[in-house]
């Protein structure tokens with residue numbers, strides 16, 4: 108497992124919402140365990156990198172979708188280039204959702220056949 112998973116902007120926004128709502132160590136923007144007399148701002152709230160163990164272990168798993176996205180690494184939500192629907196991409200190069208990818212593959216095969224005959 109990648110120790111330093113990075114969140115994209117959407118994931119980071121969602122993570123910050125989770126922290127504000129659910130993190131037991133969160134106190135008005137500050138982190139209670141890091142408070143050594145002076146209040147210390149929550150580091151996970153300002154960094155898109157997964158640096159807080161508590162967040163990763165106790166806060167993030169409450170949002171299963173977000174957790175799978177971030178911890179799964181290669182899987183990320185993308186917008187289909189054809190229908191605009193959201194789909195879970197297995198790689199960075201995926202452009203289409205399942206049904207559209209299938210159609211797109213069929214279209215390419217058809218084009219190839221046509222070019223071959225032409």
Ligand SMILES: [Zn+2]
Nearest residue numbers: 187190204207
């Ligand atoms: Zn699609």
